[in-house]
Amino acid sequence: MEIENTIVLRPSFSKDVPTSIEEILENAAKIKSEVKENYRIKISDHHIFFFITLAKRKYYSPHLHIELTKNEDNSTNIRGLFGPDQTVWTFFMFLHFIIAGIFLIFMMIAYSHWRLKQSTTLDFAIMGLMVVFWFALYFQARINRKKCQPQMQKLDDLMKRVVEF
Structure with a gap:
């Protein structure tokens, strides 16, 4: 395999x-x-x-x-x-949903700030941080898969x- x-x-x-x-x-x-x-x-x-x-x-x-x-x-x-393990997988999926939720919330806040002609810097910074966390979770999963090979x-x-x- x-x-x-x-x-x-x-x-x-x-x-x-x-x-x-x-x-x-x-x-x-x-x-x-x-x-x-x-x-x-x-x-x-x-x-x-x-x-x-x-x-x-x-x-x-x-x-x-x-x-x-x-x-x-x-x-x-x-x-x-x-x-x-089912517990690890559930926790892993929970983290993904939390990160996705935070990303979507700040995307809506950024849109509101943009429509109100306010600063969106913090909103996009947090959205960028969530993308970094998504990649970190993915690479952690790859590392774990390599360990369990x-x-x-x-x-x-x-x-x-x-x-x-």
Whole structure:
């Protein structure tokens, strides 16, 4: 899996494997007890979630969610999504919405000041600062993705072991 040069912060993939959904779910249940010291595997219907255990998890540690869909020829389509911990992702999105809200508020204030022929310097300065914060969040996410790359590879290897391809 090569994700180093992509712009996507939450890499995803889709693969077809000749194994049936039932075999994959049985294999996941079997492997679940074998790897419980390092990984946690949660099975829900046709979804499998792979997590790093709390003892080995960092704030940037990823999780892997795969969805199993049956194809017409009894093979299985696997759609996977790597993502950060849900708490970190929620906080990250919260910061984005706060920054966007501040940007829009000061854009409206700047328009009002411009229509009233008042100074808009402070308004545009704050809007520029919000743009800088947006880029800072993006680059922080890229740094975190680079830090978690070895853990993503380990989760990918575990997923391949579960689906056996």
